[in-house]
Amino acid sequence: MLALLRALWLILLHTFKKRVTVQYPEQKPYVPPRWRGRIILSRDPDGGERCVACYLCAVACPVDCIALQAAEDETGRRYPASFRINFSRCIFCGYCEEACPTYAIQLTTDYEMGEYRRANLVYEKEDLLISGQGKYPGYNFYRVAGVEIGGKAKGEAENERPPVDVRGLLP
């Protein structure tokens, strides 16, 4: 009996506390920048696709919801011919972003992804690729890597010496 009255009293007290419910969607809650929401593929500072189709995000993904296929353009630059994320499976763990060696795949602060049809949660490359650099500006993997691509010959990457002259005997 006493417990019951106590409970009623507590509930009554709560009516005078500050409300936590937010008037979503009119009022948006604060999300920190490191929020793990909708995933995007970003571009490098030169506007090229950052993703080099290395498959590391796919293998890191614990629910295996990333499927892609690598391709190469005529200059040797590797990119994903197709890139698909099944968001109906994604648990937004962020492992893909952590695994990505090029800062291409990034989780964003957007969480408004509700759909009536599950199939609409399958995002293809054109749904994922944005035109900017996302959270990590400045990095361009191909400027660091040793492979030759269009516009960057051997020895022109950062921290590289010009190609060796094999016929030279000088030390």
Next chain:
Amino acid sequence: MATIYIDGKPYETKDGINLLDTCLSLGFDVPYFCWHPALHSVGACRQCAVKVFKDEKDTKGRIVMSCMTPVADGMRLSIDDPEAIKFRASVIEWLMLNHPHDCPVCDEGGECHLQDMTLLAGHVYRRTTLKKRTHTNQDLGPFVNHEMNRCIQCYRCVRFYKDYAGGKDLDVFGCHDHVYFGRSRNGALESEFSGNLVEVCPTGVFTDKKFKKHYTRKWDLQAAPSVCVHCSLGCNTLPGERYGTLRRIRNRYNQSVNGYFLCDRGRYGYEFVNSKIRMRAASVKIKGAAPADEVAPELAISEIRKKLNGTHEGGIIGIGSPRASLESNYALRELVGAENFYHGVSDTVFNMMGEIVRIIKDGPVAAASLEDVREADAVLVLGEDVSNTAPMLALALRQASRNAPLAGLAKFKIPHWDDAAARNAMQGEKSPFFIASFTGTRIDDLASEKPYRTAPDDIARLGFLIAHELAPESPGVPDAGEEEKSLARRITVALRNSKKPLVVCGTGPQSIHILRAAANAAWAIKQAVPDARIAFSLPECNSMGLALMDFSSGRPVSEALKRVQAGGAKAVIVIENELVESIGKEGAEEIMSLPCSVAIDFIATRTSQLAGVALPAASFAESQGTFVNNEARAQRFYKVMQPQNKNIQGAWRWLREIEAALGTAKQCPEIDALTAELAKKMPQFAPIADRAYFPPPGFRIAGMKIPRQPYRYSGRTAMHTHIGMVEPKPPSDTGSALSFSMEGFYDASKKQKIPSALLTHYWAPFWNSVQALNKFQGGVGGPLLGGESGKRLMGASGSDPVYFTDIPEKQKAPGLSGANNRGLFAVPLYHVFGSERLSMENPAVASLCPEGGQPFIAASPRTLSALGLNKGDTMGLEIGGTVFEFKTVADEEMAEGLAGVFVPENGNIRADLAGLYSKLPAWARFL
């Protein structure tokens, strides 16, 4: 046996090997680069350092390269010694100084020995700020990609390419930290073993150029044990699939067969599985209407039933195939009855195969496995151009050519694995090695004296002479010339003084005399040297299987044609065979014009286009079955992937469905039941039901199947979602103990052994590269822990030889001079890239076919000038009543008076040429 102490604990180990081999065999993870189990040690990379102590009291010890230190009884060493660890970490740090930041775009990534060793040796952080050295790359042709920046100067590539495989055009250039591994200029690698660089190079310098076009990481490839279909040797392969297409073929280690390597035809020949020439739907030809209409499978079957109505009692003939599995051939033979079953090969091939089976079955000399060949120490090659018909046999022979001098190194106390020292001490010395051939071969450099170039019958006569020299009871060659005789005598002495002599022959020259002569020679050598062997090269991957089906009562396809002409048949079923090749265009048309003609094949052929009903069969990658290789070793291949659509199924299943539709209702069993049935009905195949070699479908480890996919197979929940949101259940495989899944038993630990026949990939903790294989072997380089994965069907008989007595006459000198008798002797030529139909579907393979993929006639310059021809002219030859016109090629090495005929086996070759080889060798009239 020796006892050694590693970090204080005693271990038993083999004598005579090096410390690295010992440590790896015992299961220790010692990092290494330049050492390779087949290439042995040179001590170039300094990565394998361990510490060795003088005795118990020695606490200081000294650092040695484990790969260069022989094991000794009572030796004490430490792998975990802090100084050794530090040394190894600093070596890898040097090696990585110039290494590019490439892993994400490097095809080696995920199966990179350098990645593995970097982690193993504990180098995780780049301290240097120096600029990196760079190199320009070369275009090395269609098979191998070059990215020199990634090189760590381990020298494995040149040691494989030059020393092991005899290649001439890959080398090391430059000096100090500028050394460059490549060719002297851009251009396709010439060796037909170049693809092995991909597996031999521990880094991403050499990667698979075809794989690059549809790149997938190792962890995403679904694989199953398979057997190469591109020649008769039956090399073991691991094909990998992703998203429904075959992506690459890798070597599957089998110590008795291919060991660590594959040839480029086997590695790059798979493209036909994905190609346009695949039949993907059943089709029925409505009378008069061509092309045929595609129909549902059930309709095709009911069409066959309608047409066969009443004829199935003896009226159906079946034509089996040397390309189809034992199971498919057997299902056809059961369907039509043994008396109506014909071997889909030419008369020549049929007779040769019958003779080879008799030689192996009834003769006293066992057929050599590739391992036997690698161990031989004296070789006689009679007629066969092995580099072009059975490439891996040529690679094995190259190893044999080192064995005699290698054995002599004991007196210098140089262990066989000390590769640089051994090669230096041998000074290019070779085992006794004799070659008799029509023209130059790519193993000529192994010959101990100038190869004997002559016509097929004269090659046979040499064999008979040798046999007679060794065993007088074998028939002699009465009219032999002095030159022939003295050559035979020299060969005889060399063979008699060897320990493991080997005679090599095959069906390439299409001469039964050569086969008999080789058998006589091998049998005669056996009298003097018990370990003599004979090796055969055969036409197709299952030639031996088909020949063994009815080795005493079989019939070739020409008999079928006769029967059709006599009106003795109303229906024909052909499986996986191009009849035009074995019986010519007219013959094929006649057989296929029966009221009911059915072709079951995985590619569209001329035969399938002629057929009333064509049914799409599964290729080797989509089906399961058994092939029998050149030494009569039965080997199982498993489904790598599901067929691309529901219409496609194994030929055997189509045949069982036809049988069911005809009312002779046999249940349509699982493939394994069919294999068991076959083994029971035909005693010669009994070993293929041996569960120790071929685990049953019910086989489980810890209650689990063996997965086709690696544990880290990715994308499962996204790869089907463009079709539908419901994730399909993985296909079930009731025919084998493999699952189409990443779930199941996979463990590299030596306690629970996965049977070798079911090993789908090599992986162990810390070992992502192909070198994880070490963990699956009893001792490094030795047999697999999971037992053998194939079984010999027959060995030597043990009875006394019954020598062949049919000695051919000396080949008449060709009548080049006389105006009326303008005769040339036409012999068949082959090329590794060009003489095999399926591999030619890969444009990369086709691009390496000689003379731009056009047919040609090769003759010696003297013969050409006697005929008044220049190279490049068109030559007309009348062979067996038909006139052929080909471009002429001058061939310095070709024996006088011979015309070597080469016709590539690509899909668009003229129909009249397709059957040409079945007419060779033959006298031809020069027009």
